[in-house]
Amino acid sequence: MERTLKIFDDYRVYEFEGNQPLRVVDTQGKVSQLIKVLQFTLADTFTVEPTNPIPRGDMIPPRSSRRKINPEGIKLIKAFEGVELEAYLDAVGVPTIGYGHTKDVFLGMTITQAEAEELLRQDIEEFEIAVEDAVEVEINDHQFSALVSFCFNLGAGSLFKSTLLKFLNVRKLQEASLEFPRWNKAGGQPLLGLTRRRMAERALFLGKPWQPFLEYELLQLTQPKIKSEYVRYVQQGLQKAGFDIQKNGVFDLETDAAMKKFQAQKRLDPDGLVGPITITELGL
Structure with missing residues (x-):
């Protein structure tokens, strides 16, 4: 069924599947929030609406994922992300803290390990929802977790447009697994760190040991x-x-x-x- 985004003049964005509203995000007029909505949607079209047809009393509660990443998936993400308890500028100049967290981060900010774990949980949940939305076939916990790690590193949009997902949704699991190593480039050049991560995610996807690829x-x-x-x-x-x-x-x-x-x-x-x-x- 077709998905559509409807952007209303009170800055809220609804995602519909047919006539059924799936989620709502209040962007508060911020472009960064709108960009984030676009990064996490499978919608093909959008419309701009003058008023919101959904009564306030029927507001859609925030979504939470039905499936959760498994412990091996969390270990993989932590191993490749690393943790920093003091804010720093990442490779493209974005203030970052914890396990790659960027929302509301400023230089000079510090957090505890417990706070880093909580921020990671919040960040992961967005990608759990994205994988749930994108995958149309039954997959096991290792496969789900490998895809969450893939999205966490590359963004949900990368999964949505990938040949990996196309193979997966027609149950070609082996062909899908072979797509992981293709996503190892930055600026058109393969990077060893990305190759290690993609090979580890592929191993997890196949239910095999992924830790050796930390040394790949x-x-x-x-x-x-x-x-x-x-x-x-x-x-x-x-x-x-x-x-x-x-x-x-x-x-x-x-x-x-x-x-x-x-x-x-x-x-x-x-x-x-x-x-x-x-x-x-x-x-x-």
């Missing part, structure tokens, strides 16, 4: 050799693929040779460079 890096044979728990995780994937190698956490000659053979088997470029495509083929 492009692996290859180097001197000195790369040593990390992430290498051990990749070696585990090669073992499951049938290669008899040690799971020692060192990207050594043995691991390099096995990786090139694996890539050749999968018709990838057998260069030994372990990036998102190779990781996906390993089933990690």
Whole structure:
């Protein structure tokens, strides 16, 4: 059913599905509030109305999400966002505090850890509602939580317009999962931090361990050799693929040779460079 926004001259914005009002936001005449409404709507059209046809006594109560992000999703968001208890300017100059919170923040502001947790809860709920609105099929808690993290980082509008959502809504879950790594760019350039987060969200979406991707890096044979728990995780994937190698956490000659053979088997470029495509083929 078609969704429409109706903007009234008392600064309130209603979202309708057909003739049924779903939510109302009082923007108080602030452009920033109107922009936020537009970021969280699936509506295709809007109208500007001179008066509000809905009686004040029938005001729609604030929405809350029926589904909640699970503990693993919260851990993932916290791990990638980090927490700051004193306000700072983010990369684009916006005052920020806590776990990436920006509303009503000013430089010099400080909060407690408990307050940071509460602000995070409030921020997450908006994205829980957005995911509920966008997804038209049954999904499990891990899938829901991965999508909430995706929206928290990229904005609800990114999910609404994504091929990821289109695949998901026709129950093509594997194809949908492969869309996560595509959202790793800023200014047209892939960023390691975004790649790590998208791979972690994909792993959570698939119900697999996501923590190894906190250490994700492009692996290859180097001197000195790369040593990390992430290498051990990749070696585990090669073992499951049938290669008899040690799971020692060192990207050594043995691991390099096995990786090139694996890539050749999968018709990838057998260069030994372990990036998102190779990781996906390993089933990690």
